[in-house]
Amino acid sequence: MLLDNNRRNPSGILPSEITPQALFEQRRTVLKAAGAAAASLLLPAQAYAAQTLDFQKSAYGKEEKLTSFEDVTSYNNYYEFGTGKEDPAREAVLFKPTPWTIKIEGAVKQSKTISIEQLMKLAPLEERIYRMRCVEGWSMVIPWVGLPLKSLIDWAQPTGNAKYIEFISYNDPRHMPGARIPVLDWPYIEGLRMDEAMQPLTILAVGLYGKVLPNQNGAPVRLVVPWKYGFKGAKAISTIRFVEQMPHTSWMKAGAREYGFYANVNPLVDHPRWTQSSEKRIGAGLFAGRIKTRMFNGYDEVGQLYAGMDLQKNF
Amino acid sequence: MAWSLRLSALAPKACIRWFKAIIWLGALVPVLRLIYLGVSDGLGANPVEFIERSTGTWALVFLLLSLSITPLRQLTQQAWLIAVRRLLGLWMFAYACLHVTSYLWLDYQFDWADIAKDIIKHPYVLVGAAALLLTLPLAATSNQCAIRMLKQRWKSLHKLVYVIAVLALLHFWWLVKKDVTEPVIYSLVFALLIVLRWPLFSKK
Numbered sequence: 001m002l003l004d005n006n007r008r009n010p011s012g013i014l015p016s017e018i019t020p021q022a023l024f025e026q027r028r029t030v031l032k033a034a035g036a037a038a039a040s041l042l043l044p045a046q047a048y049a050a051q052t053l054d055f056q057k058s059a060y061g062k063e064e065k066l067t068s069f070e071d072v073t074s075y076n077n078y079y080e081f082g083t084g085k086e087d088p089a090r091e092a093v094l095f096k097p098t099p100w101t102i103k104i105e106g107a108v109k110q111s112k113t114i115s116i117e118q119l120m121k122l123a124p125l126e127e128r129i130y131r132m133r134c135v136e137g138w139s140m141v142i143p144w145v146g147l148p149l150k151s152l153i154d155w156a157q158p159t160g161n162a163k164y165i166e167f168i169s170y171n172d173p174r175h176m177p178g179a180r181i182p183v184l185d186w187p188y189i190e191g192l193r194m195d196e197a198m199q200p201l202t203i204l205a206v207g208l209y210g211k212v213l214p215n216q217n218g219a220p221v222r223l224v225v226p227w228k229y230g231f232k233g234a235k236a237i238s239t240i241r242f243v244e245q246m247p248h249t250s251w252m253k254a255g256a257r258e259y260g261f262y263a264n265v266n267p268l269v270d271h272p273r274w275t276q277s278s279e280k281r282i283g284a285g286l287f288a289g290r291i292k293t294r295m296f297n298g299y300d301e302v303g304q305l306y307a308g309m310d311l312q313k314n315f
Numbered sequence: 316m317a318w319s320l321r322l323s324a325l326a327p328k329a330c331i332r333w334f335k336a337i338i339w340l341g342a343l344v345p346v347l348r349l350i351y352l353g354v355s356d357g358l359g360a361n362p363v364e365f366i367e368r369s370t371g372t373w374a375l376v377f378l379l380l381s382l383s384i385t386p387l388r389q390l391t392q393q394a395w396l397i398a399v400r401r402l403l404g405l406w407m408f409a410y411a412c413l414h415v416t417s418y419l420w421l422d423y424q425f426d427w428a429d430i431a432k433d434i435i436k437h438p439y440v441l442v443g444a445a446a447l448l449l450t451l452p453l454a455a456t457s458n459q460c461a462i463r464m465l466k467q468r469w470k471s472l473h474k475l476v477y478v479i480a481v482l483a484l485l486h487f488w489w490l491v492k493k494d495v496t497e498p499v500i501y502s503l504v505f506a507l508l509i510v511l512r513w514p515l516f517s518k519k
Contacts, residue, residue: 075360083494086359136492138361183493254493273490275433280422286353286362289424 061129092215123151130226145207162242167234191247265297327395377407386511439489446482
């Protein structure tokens with residue numbers, strides 16, 4: 001029977017096995033619909049990234065030459081998306097920074113949450129052009145858009161027990177390939193002393209170059225503390241906790257000898273790996289050489305925060 | 316199998332010529348690529364780091380390739396392979412020189428005070444510098460004349476390549492910040508090349 005069938009039908013396919021045309025076409029519609037659904041999943045992220053922000057200019061860094069948007073968004077340290085500098089720009093494409101809420105907890109009158117939209121209304125958004133010095137010996141000049149961290153602290157109403165603030169970054173191994181590898185103790189934790197957090201230079205950035213923050217730069221909200229090494233700037237902040245004890249940050253856990261809690265830019269405190277007395281400015285070109293690193297990255301006004309402290313010990 | 320059969324069918328001299336041509340072509344690709352990327356603005360946000368990384372990696376690759384000749388000879392029974400080892404070693408030296416030049420010139424603009432500080436204060440730079448210094452006598456005695464003059468001592472001298480390999484690997488281990496994947500891979504290859512030498516020693 002089978003043999004007979006095969007003789008007449010060289011493909012060996014029984015007529016009963018052939019999918020009816022109607023069903024076949026229906027399958028195409030289903031696939032198309034699935035494709036559209038997938039595309040709509042991507043859409044909010046793209047629409048989010050295209051948003052331009054309403055902000056005021058500020059006097060900070062007017063004299064500085066900006067690092068190009070391309071360099072700022074393609075050379076990133078964001079280990080949740082991989083340890084290579086080019087990894088975050090590639091791996092964070094599908095990351096969805098919206099909807100987003102930040103948990104406020106610890107030593108506060110009342111634990112609460114704040115959405116990114118509410119946060120952006122706490123204070124008028126400002127452009128702050130800041131130098132960013134990475135502990136690895138390179139630096140950029142970035143036009144951030146954000147608001148003083150102080151405005152969130154005021155809104156959060158910390159109690160007298162709040163001596164430090166702990167920033168906990170979003171961590172989702174399903175969507176963050178780097179977070180599947182225990183290269184750091186996840187989630188990423190950073191911290192500031194209360195007076196550092198209240199310092200007017202300290203901002204929560206929600207954008208750069210006038211647009212909302214690209215995913216690889218820490219969307220939707222990240223910390224920027226321009227007188228400290230870049231790793232202090234926790235990205236994609238999901239929880240802000242007011243605490244009494246100095247937070248034990250991810251990099252302190254990774255190497256206490258190399259990364260201190262304060263991590264103030266300091267050309268006099270050398271790192272076991274990298275020269276801290278000079279830096280390479282990203283985008284300056286192949287033959288530009290290095291520039292001298294300045295104490296507190298040139299933000300001298302923060303010096304008073306550390307009056308009387310031994311900065312060699314408290315690095 | 317077929318490959319080794321065909322190789323042995325060729326005269327060793329022809330094999331050597333072909334192998335050398337392949338090594339030359341392969342060795343020129345990374346440096347030509349860097350030049351191309353340099354002129355076409357393709358070296359990324361941190362071009363100096365890109366060049367330092369690339370030349371350093373290729374120096375290490377050629378070092379491991381030169382160390383692979385002895386076990387490869389043993390495994391394939393192709394004695395003529397020894398004739399291409401010097402070329403691999405010299406390409407290692409060439410890339411190490413490019414690596415150091417990019418560090419001294421592009422990175423530090425020959426600022427000798429800063430360079431001295433960097434070498435003294437940072438262990439990874441120190442072992443890297445030591446590795447480079449040790450390659451100098453090897454490169455200098457890589458010619459036929461030196462081999463004839465030094466005789467047995469030449470062999471002992473060139474055992475330094477193992478010290479250089481260990482220093483170069485340390486240089487890599489100490490330089491990475493947290494992700495040790497790459498140094499682990501290169502160290503494993505080095506370990507394998509050492510292990511493959513044990514039966515050889517016992518044969519002597």
